[in-house]
Structure formats: C-alpha cells, structure tokens
Amino acid sequence: MSVLLKVEGLTVAYESNGKRLLAVNDANLEILQGEIFGLAGESACGKTTLASSILRLIKPPGRILKGRVVFDGVDLLSLDEEEFRKIRWEKIAYIPQASMNALNPVMRIYDQILDVVEAHRKDFSEDEIRKRAEEIFASVGLAPYVLKMYPHELSGGMRQRVIIAMSLILNPKLLIADEPTTALDVVVQRGIIQLLKEINMKFGTTVLLITHDMAVHAQIVDRLAIMYAGKIVEIGPVKEMFEKPLHPYTQLLIASIPRAGEKRKLAGIPGLPPDLRNPPPGCMFHPRCPFMIQGKCDRVEPVLQQVAVNRKVACHLYKG
Amino acid sequence: MAVSVVNLLEVRNISKTFVSGFLFSKRKVVAVDKVSFSIPGEKPIVFVLAGESGSGKSTIARIILKFIKPDEGEVFYKGKNIFAINSKEALLYRREVQAVFQDPYGAFNPVYPVDHILSITARRLGVDQGKGIDEAIDEVLVSVGLRPEEVRGKYPYQLSGGQRQRVLLARALIPRPKLIVADEPVSMLDASLRAEILNLMLDLKVKNGVSFLYITHDLSTASYVGDHIAVLYRGSVVEMGPIDDVITNPYHPYTQLLMSSIPQPDPSKRWQEKIATPEVSAYKEQPIGCKFYDRCPWKKEECRKAPPPLKKIGNRYVACYLY
Amino acid sequence: MSTTQKITKMFKILSSLRKNRKVVFGITAYVLALFISVFVLLNYPPSSKKIGYAEPLLPPSPEHILGTDILGREMIVLQAEAVINSTIIGLTAASIGVLVGSLLGFVGGYYGGRIDYVSRVFTDVFLSVPSLLFLILISSLISSLGKQLNIVEVGLLISLFSWTWPARQVRAQALSLKERDFIYLSEISGERKLEIIIREMMPHMIPWMTASFVNAFMTAILTEAGLSILGLGPQTDMTLGMLLWWPLNNAAMYRGLWWWWIFPLAAFIYMFFSLYIVQIGITEIINPRSKVV
Numbered sequence: 001m002s003v004l005l006k007v008e009g010l011t012v013a014y015e016s017n018g019k020r021l022l023a024v025n026d027a028n029l030e031i032l033q034g035e036i037f038g039l040a041g042e043s044a045c046g047k048t049t050l051a052s053s054i055l056r057l058i059k060p061p062g063r064i065l066k067g068r069v070v071f072d073g074v075d076l077l078s079l080d081e082e083e084f085r086k087i088r089w090e091k092i093a094y095i096p097q098a099s100m101n102a103l104n105p106v107m108r109i110y111d112q113i114l115d116v117v118e119a120h121r122k123d124f125s126e127d128e129i130r131k132r133a134e135e136i137f138a139s140v141g142l143a144p145y146v147l148k149m150y151p152h153e154l155s156g157g158m159r160q161r162v163i164i165a166m167s168l169i170l171n172p173k174l175l176i177a178d179e180p181t182t183a184l185d186v187v188v189q190r191g192i193i194q195l196l197k198e199i200n201m202k203f204g205t206t207v208l209l210i211t212h213d214m215a216v217h218a219q220i221v222d223r224l225a226i227m228y229a230g231k232i233v234e235i236g237p238v239k240e241m242f243e244k245p246l247h248p249y250t251q252l253l254i255a256s257i258p259r260a261g262e263k264r265k266l267a268g269i270p271g272l273p274p275d276l277r278n279p280p281p282g283c284m285f286h287p288r289c290p291f292m293i294q295g296k297c298d299r300v301e302p303v304l305q306q307v308a309v310n311r312k313v314a315c316h317l318y319k320g
Numbered sequence: 321m322a323v324s325v326v327n328l329l330e331v332r333n334i335s336k337t338f339v340s341g342f343l344f345s346k347r348k349v350v351a352v353d354k355v356s357f358s359i360p361g362e363k364p365i366v367f368v369l370a371g372e373s374g375s376g377k378s379t380i381a382r383i384i385l386k387f388i389k390p391d392e393g394e395v396f397y398k399g400k401n402i403f404a405i406n407s408k409e410a411l412l413y414r415r416e417v418q419a420v421f422q423d424p425y426g427a428f429n430p431v432y433p434v435d436h437i438l439s440i441t442a443r444r445l446g447v448d449q450g451k452g453i454d455e456a457i458d459e460v461l462v463s464v465g466l467r468p469e470e471v472r473g474k475y476p477y478q479l480s481g482g483q484r485q486r487v488l489l490a491r492a493l494i495p496r497p498k499l500i501v502a503d504e505p506v507s508m509l510d511a512s513l514r515a516e517i518l519n520l521m522l523d524l525k526v527k528n529g530v531s532f533l534y535i536t537h538d539l540s541t542a543s544y545v546g547d548h549i550a551v552l553y554r555g556s557v558v559e560m561g562p563i564d565d566v567i568t569n570p571y572h573p574y575t576q577l578l579m580s581s582i583p584q585p586d587p588s589k590r591w592q593e594k595i596a597t598p599e600v601s602a603y604k605e606q607p608i609g610c611k612f613y614d615r616c617p618w619k620k621e622e623c624r625k626a627p628p629p630l631k632k633i634g635n636r637y638v639a640c641y642l643y
Numbered sequence: 644m645s646t647t648q649k650i651t652k653m654f655k656i657l658s659s660l661r662k663n664r665k666v667v668f669g670i671t672a673y674v675l676a677l678f679i680s681v682f683v684l685l686n687y688p689p690s691s692k693k694i695g696y697a698e699p700l701l702p703p704s705p706e707h708i709l710g711t712d713i714l715g716r717e718m719i720v721l722q723a724e725a726v727i728n729s730t731i732i733g734l735t736a737a738s739i740g741v742l743v744g745s746l747l748g749f750v751g752g753y754y755g756g757r758i759d760y761v762s763r764v765f766t767d768v769f770l771s772v773p774s775l776l777f778l779i780l781i782s783s784l785i786s787s788l789g790k791q792l793n794i795v796e797v798g799l800l801i802s803l804f805s806w807t808w809p810a811r812q813v814r815a816q817a818l819s820l821k822e823r824d825f826i827y828l829s830e831i832s833g834e835r836k837l838e839i840i841i842r843e844m845m846p847h848m849i850p851w852m853t854a855s856f857v858n859a860f861m862t863a864i865l866t867e868a869g870l871s872i873l874g875l876g877p878q879t880d881m882t883l884g885m886l887l888w889w890p891l892n893n894a895a896m897y898r899g900l901w902w903w904w905i906f907p908l909a910a911f912i913y914m915f916f917s918l919y920i921v922q923i924g925i926t927e928i929i930n931p932r933s934k935v936v
Contacts (some may be wrong), residue, residue, distance in 0.1 A: 032443055042371060042510035042512060043481075044510065085461040090474045091477055096395050116338075124362070125543060156373075185372035185373055185537065186372065186537060186538075186539075187372065187578065187581040188579040188580045189581070189583070190583070190591065193583065194594055198594075212510065212513075213583070214511065215540075215582070215583035215584060215585035216583050218583065218584065218586055218587045218590075219583045219584070219587075219591065220590075221591055238587045239587040239588065242585070242586060242587050252512065252545065253511060253512060255587070256511050256512045256514065256515040257511055257539060257540075258514075258515070258518070258540040258543070258583045259584065259585060259586075260539050260540045260542075260543045260567055260579065260582055261543055261567050261568050262543075262544075263543075263564075265519075266384050266515035266517035266518065266519065266544060267515060268512050268513060268514070268519070269512035270514035272480050272482070273480075293402065318470070385827075385831060387827060387830070411833065414831060414832075419828075421827070421828065421833050423824055423825050426823060426825065427824045427825055427828050428825055428828075429825040429829075429843050429846075431846040431847070437825070437828060437829065437832055440829065440832050440833070440834055441833065444832060445831075445833040448789025460861055489827075491832065501823035526754065534861060555714075588669040632910065
C-alpha cells in the first residue's frame with residue numbers, strides 16, 4: 001500500500017507573552033492509502049493542532065516552526081495559498097470538532113451545500129450538484145428530503161451525517177475527522193462510527209480519525225498513533241496496540257478504560273500532564289512513568305523508532 | 321401505601337412537562353413521565369440513573385435537588401416529602417443531599433478563588449461540632465486526595481480539570497451528606513482521570529458511608545461504580561435492577577440496543593452487523609403507546625395502544641409487553 | 644472574604660482597568676478637560692460670563708485667549724462652563740439610566756415569566772421609538788408652555804430614554820447568569836437568593852453596567868447637543884450644545900468669526916472622543932477577543 005500522507009518532523013509552537021510552548025513536537029507519521037488511521041491522546045496532547053497543521057489552519061499566536069506534510073508527493077506547507085485551496089475540500093476534507101453545530105441556522109441544507117461547492121468549483125452545473133448531493137446523502141443514510149430542511153429540524157446524529165456528506169461531495173482522497181462522535185448519544189455514535197467504516201470500504205477514502213475515545217479506535221481503526229504532550233509516543237496496528245501496548249503511557253491509558261460488565265479495578269495515571277511552557281527534561285512522560293530509568297529518562301528525550309515490523313515507540317525501554 | 325422509612329430517597333410517580341414558545345407557537349415536551357424509583361437506606365449504595373439525551377435524567381436530578389418542582393408526584397427523603405417541609409427541615413435536606421455537576425470549570429464562579437464556595441458551604445450548612453471552618457475545609461480536601469496548599473487561594477483556571485472535580489467533591493462532603501447526586505461527574509474528564517475520580521467515589525461510599533445517585537449516559541463507567549441501575553428512555557423507566565444483571569443480560573429492547581451500541585475497547589470484539597435502527601428526528605410528538613415502538617425490533621400491535629407498565633420480573637423491573 | 648481580601652479584590656479590578664491603555668487615556672483626557680475648566684472658572688471673575696463684559700466678537704488675543712462672543716462674553720469661560728454643565732447632564736442621564744434600567748432589566752431576566760414579558764415589552768417600546776424625535780417633541784412642548792429647562796432638567800429629560808439600553812444589557816446578563824452551574828451550586832451550598840444575586844451575579848454584571856454607563860453618558864452629550872442646536876436646549880445655561888447653537892444661529896461661519904465655532908466644535912469632538920475611547924477600552928476588557936490593536 002502506498003503512502004498517501006507523510007508528516008515529517010512537524011513542530012508547531014504557540015507563543016504568548018514571550019513564552020513559547022510546543023503544541024506539536026517533532027511529529028512523524030505515515031498514513032497509507034485506503035486505511036483508517038487513528039490518532040489518540042488526551043486533552044491538550046496536540047492531536048487537533050496536528051490536524052489543523054495539515055490543513056494549514058494554524059493562525060497566530062500559533063506557528064509552524066518546521067517540518068513537512070507530504071501529500072501525494074507534494075509538501076503542502078510549501079504551496080502558496082492559491083495552490084493549496086485546490087487541495088482543501090477536494091483532496092483533503094476536514095471535519096473539525098463540533099462542526100455539526102456550525103451549520104448555518106438560517107439556510108436550508110441544500111443551499112449550504114451549494115454554497116460550499118460553488119466556493120470551490122465553478123464548473124459544476126446546479127443539476128450536477130443536486131444529483132451528487134442526493135447520491136452522497138443516500139450513501140450516508142439520509143433521505144433526499146433532508147436537503148430541504150433547516151439544521152435545527154435535525155437531530156445531532158443527522159446533522160453529523162450532513163457534515164460528513166458535505167465533506168465527501170467532492171470525493172476527497174483523505175477525510176480528517178476530529179472527534180466526530182463526542183456529544184452524540186451512544187446509539188447514534190455507533191451509527192456514525194460504522195458510517196465512517198463504510199465510507200472507507202465503499203469509496204476507498206482514507207480516513208484520519210482523531211479522538212480521545214480509545215474504544216472508538218478499537219472498533220474501526222486499522223493503525224493507531226498515541227500522542228502525549230505534543231509528541232507521538234507509539235504507532236502500530238490497532239490489535240497489537242491493545243493486546244500488547246509497548247509505551248508505558250499506552251499501557252496505563254488502556255488499563256484506565258472501564259469495560260461494561262468488568263469489575264477489574266481501574267488504575268488511573270497518577271500526576272498531571274506536563275505544563276508545556278516548562279516541559280520536563282528528557283522524556284515528557286517520565287515524571288509519571290512507573291518504569292522511569294533514573295539518569296536516562298530524565299535527561300535524554302526518546303526518539304520514535306521502529307522496534308518491530310510496523311511498530312514504532314518513543315521510549316528508552318526499547319531498542320530500535 | 322405507607323412510605324417505607326428504610327428508603328433514603330423515594331421518587332414516586334413524578335412527571336414534568338416543559339412548555340416553550342409564546343402564544344401561537346407553544347410546544348410541549350414531556351421530560352419526565354411518571355417515574356418512580358427508590359434508593360434504599362440500609363447501607364450506602366451507588367444508584368445509577370442511565371439514559372441518553374432526552375431521557376429526562378437531568379430533569380429528575382433537578383427535581384431531586386429542588387431546583388424545579390414536578391408537575392405531579394412526590395419525592396420523599398427519609399419519609400418526608402421534600403416539597404412540603406419547613407425551612408429548618410429544608411436546610412437539613414441541603415446538608416444531607418449534596419451534588420456534583422458535569423462541568424468542573426463552569427461549577428465555579430470565575431471571579432472568586434475556589435475557596436469561596438467551600439467556605440460558603442461550610443458557613444451556611446454548618447460543619448461538625450468543635451471544628452473551625454478552615455479546619456473542616458482542609459479535612460475534606462485531604463479526604464479527596466488534595467493537599468490544601470495546592471488548592472487554597474487558587475482561581476478555577478489555575479487548577480486542572482481533575483483537581484477541580486475533586487474540589488467539587490470535597491465541597492459536597494463538607495456538610496456530611498448521606499446522598500450525593502452526581503450528574504455526569506466524569507464525562508468531561510480525560511480517560512486516565514476518570515478512573516481516579518470513580519475510585520474516589522467508591523472510597524467515599526465505603527469510608528464515609530455516602531450513597532450516590534450517579535447519572536450518566538456512559539454504561540461502562542456506570543457498571544464500574546454502580547450497584548443498582550434504572551434505565552430511562554424519553555422520560556420513562558424501561559428497566560430497573562441490580563446493575564450487573566441488567567448490563568450482562570438486558571431484558572428491555574432499549575437496554576439491549578444501548579448495550580450493543582457501546583464500543584468495546586477491544587479490536588477483537590468489533591460490531592458485526594450494521595445498526596438498523598432508524599434515527600429519531602429532532603422533535604417528536606408524544607406517542608400513545610410504548611415510546612420505543614418505532615425503534616423496537618420486536619414491536620407488536622398491543623405496543624401501540626398503551627404504554628407498558630413497569631412489572632417485576634425476577635430480580636428486576638421491566639416495562640415491556642414481551643414479558 | 645475578609646476585609647483585606649475584599650480590598651485586594653477591588654484593587655485587582657481597578658488595576659485591570661488601569662492596564663487597559665484606552666481606558667486610562669480616555670479618562671485622563673476627559674478629567675484633564677474638567678480640571679482645566681475648573682481652573683479657568685476659578686481664575687476668571689464671574690462677570691466674564693455676563694453680557695457686555697468685553698467688546699463683542701473679538702478674535703483670540705493675549706487678553707481674550709479664545710476671543711469673545713456676540714454678547715461680549717469671554718469664550719474661554721463659556722467653554723469651561725459648557726464642559727462642566729454637559730458633564731452634569733451626562734452624569735445625571737447616565738446614572739438614572741443605568742440604575743433604573745439595570746433594575747428593570749435584572750428583575751425581568753431573573754424572574755422570567757410574565758414579569759419579564761411586561762418589562763421586555765416596555766423596554767422594546769421605548770427602544771423602537773426614535774428617541775431624539777420624541778425628545779424634540781417634548782422639549783418643544785415644554786418651551787411652548789413658556790418653561791425654560793435648566794441643566795439638571797435636561798439631564799432628567801434625556802434619562803427618559805437612556806435607561807433602555809442598560810435594561811437590555813443587564814437582562815441578557817441576568818438570563819444567562821441564572822442558568823450557570825455555579826449559581827445552582829451556590830443554591831445547594833445554602834446561599835440565600837439575595838446573597839446569590841449580590842455576591843455571585845453582581846461581579847459579572849458590573850462590567851456591563853459600566854459599559855452602559857459610558858454609553859449613556861456619550862449618548863446624553865450627543866442628544867443634548869442635538870437638542871440645543873435645534874434651539875431646544877437650556878437657553879440660559881451654557882452647554883457643549885448651546886456653545887454650538889450660538890455661532891450657528893448667528894451665521895458665524897459666513898461672517899468669518901472662526902473662533903466662535905471652531906473652539907466649541909473642537910471641544911465637543913474632544914469630549915466625545917475621550918469618552919468613545921474609554922468605551923472601546925471597556926469593551927476590550929469585557930470581550931478580549933474584540934481587541935484589534
């Protein structure tokens with residue numbers, strides 16, 4: 001399988017009052033064509049910032065310090081605004097957090113779709129757009145009459161489907177979804193998660209799924225990356241990650257998830273995530289790590305290395 | 321029927337309808353529809369009130385906390401109707417029934433440090449005999465795993481989400497409550513933090529003898545801390561019983577749907593079929609028969625005629641014509 | 644909170660106001676004008692305001708710094724008086740407006756239901772009416788009855804409409820505040836309703852009330868100018884508006900009597916803008932996202 005998106009050494013900083021913090025710190029990952037790639041991590045780990053960087057949505061006081069984002073062989077960060085506009089929505093579609101609440105409340109769904117399409121492609125006739133909209137709506141499980149409705153007439157789940165449909169209209173190669181199921185009821189959530197899987201299987205759309213909910217990753221993702229304090233700490237096939245997590249953070253994270261019906265005692269992770277303005281020396285996780293090696297983990301930052309086929313970890317416990 | 325004094329909290333047949341809009345565009349939403357359940361008082365338990373959005377669980381919490389009055393039905397605390405008590409008893413009620421809310425940031429008034437609400441609780445609801453206010457506050461902070469120095473004088477934005485939620489739990493403990501109503505206490509916390517707060521709740525139940533009314537949509541955390549559960553659907557109780565039984569062997573079709581929709585954090589246990597249940601649009605009229613009728617895979621003719629009553633089947637209650 | 648904590652808190656609020664450059668600049672500019680006016684009034688004899696004090700229509704000179712007007716009055720003294728009188732009008736209208744409006748708006752927003760409905764309808768009626776037009780009507784009526792308004796009465800007249808915006812602002816705040824989690828939590832912690840309003844809600848409403856105050860002040864000055872220029876002002880007292888009416892009414896521009904209208908206009912613009920800058924600053928404090936510079 002070929003690599004569709006490759007992030008190389010991406011570093012994004014936020015500067016305020018003279019202080020700088022690295023929201024994304026030297027991130028490296030590859031997303032293969034046709035796969036569902038999951039990006040997991042708790043709040044403020046940098047996953048949304050990473051997604052925003054891919055789409056060049058970082059605004060001051062945020063700044064991309066260095067790195068490349070290579071999509072289909074082209075470094076997105078090196079393109080000028082006009083060239084990148086052709087990629088946004090047509091090749092890479094982005095569903096930001098809570099976007100189902102961003103629908104214009106005073107416009108019908110169909111008019112909003114028209115707006116979006118016309119903003120990007122002037123060469124479609126209205127007929128073609130209508131046909132395509134109905135087609136896409138059918139694939140996401142929405143009846144055509146929804147096109148004539150207003151956002152407030154739809155439930156949360158239906159609005160999320162509308163957003164997903166809108167993002168797929170121009171048949172993008174990559175769909176980036178940031179927390180697409182938070183704030184949805186669990187039954188509706190299942191529908192959306194399964195819809196993403198279906199889109200991936202039917203249309204071959206590559207999906208980058210960003211969520212803190214590990215159970216959602218477990219259900220549909222092919223490969224998974226874990227982020228902590230701006231760094232990518234582990235990447236691997238989802239089954240192996242759950243069965244045999246390598247990085248201590250991954251291990252503790254998975255151990256802290258309650259499973260319905262199980263009464264095994266849950267362990268949280270003691271301590272707090274680091275203050276990125278004053279990051280700890282060496283490994284970001286070492287103050288909370290039960291396997292911390294004195295003299296090493298608190299001095300030297302571990303690098304993301306390949307430790308097995310398809311497995312990368314950033315931890316001194318493992319040799320690359 | 322005599323009210324059992326053994327029950328800590330008894331909710332009997334409460335209903336609440338909300339009317340919105342003015343004059344010509346009035347809209348009625350039945351949030352709570354004749355709900356009854358009781359929390360026994362012999363030993364501290366965690367009673368789970370589970371449901372998704374629109375189930376009425378938050379409205380029930382607000383009724384129990386006396387923020388709103390039910391349109392019909394009563395709520396009894398230790399045998400007394402909480403809406404028919406004098407002001408002295410009302411103060412006692414506030415002491416013994418406390419609450420923790422979902423949003424650890426919004427629960428604090430941002431213009432004051434977090435001590436503010438702690439000292440107000442201590443002064444207004446009273447602390448143990450012979451203890452100073454500060455002493456009592458420090459004590460509860462320690463009992464939730466916080467060092468007083470790391471919290472005193474700090475503004476809400478200076479603390480982490482986990483710390484804030486602990487402070488809120490500490491506040492709830494100040495008047496020595498018998499029951500804490502916890503409305504989604506961990507939904508806004510990260511996964512690794514949830515375990516800590518949930519373990520803390522279990523600790524408090526055992527060590528401080530506090531019962532919890534744990535309100536949530538997340539059945540995984542519910543099954544971790546809960547003893548008993550009542551599942552709500554669109555304002556009505558559909559199933560109620562010991563939590564382990566209800567979760568591993570759900571009777572009501574809605575409970576079954578809920579359980580099957582929970583994503584298991586295990587890649588080897590993936591969903592096999594696509595979910596077939598159609599989605600509900602934003603506003604639905606109140607149906608005449610069973611509320612779950614359109615989404616039920618086992619619907620029968622009689623389900624449309626009248627809502628099924630809550631019947632005792634074995635060790636639990638179910639509201640379904642299948643039983 | 645102990646007394647020391649309360650005082651510290653007061654200083655914190657003041658210091659946040661102090662830190663905003665626009666607020667400091669605007670207030671300093673305005674207060675400077677006030678000081679200069681008082682200084683001028685103290686250093687000129689009261690006769691300088693009377694008709695015939697000096698030769699009429701003298702251009703600025705070392706003896707008459709801003710010249711004299713058509714009645715031979717010392718311009719600089721008239722301007723000083725105008726600044727002070729307009730300030731009184733502004734303060735009257737703004738104080739009454741904010742007090743009455745906040746009370747009405749709060750009661751409506753907090754209690755909701757029918758009380759809110761009535762208060763809202765009342766406020767909306769006054770808001771939708773063109774206030775200047777009505778004030779012109781009322782003042783014309785009053786002057787046709789032979790009554791001459793003094794500055795405080797002008798302030799009261801303007802306050803007929805200055806309460807509407809504060810009412811709206813405070814109502815919106817009360818509505819959103821009463822549903823906040825921390826208000827519910829205060830109730831559960833045993834705080835009584837009145838304590839909650841004063842201790843928990845007030846600190847959130849004060850910034851808005853302050854903004855409304857400055858707004859009402861500015862509007863009052865503008866309104867007074869409008870009324871005065873049309874000849875409906877307090878004829879016997881000197882205000883910023885009256886200061887403009889005299890030259891306008893006597894074709895000062897055509898007659899080349901530039902000092903008679905340029906200084907009053909400059910004074911008016913100066914006073915108004917200093918308030919405007921304060922308002923922008925306060926808006927920035929309330930809503931940091933609106934910062935442009």
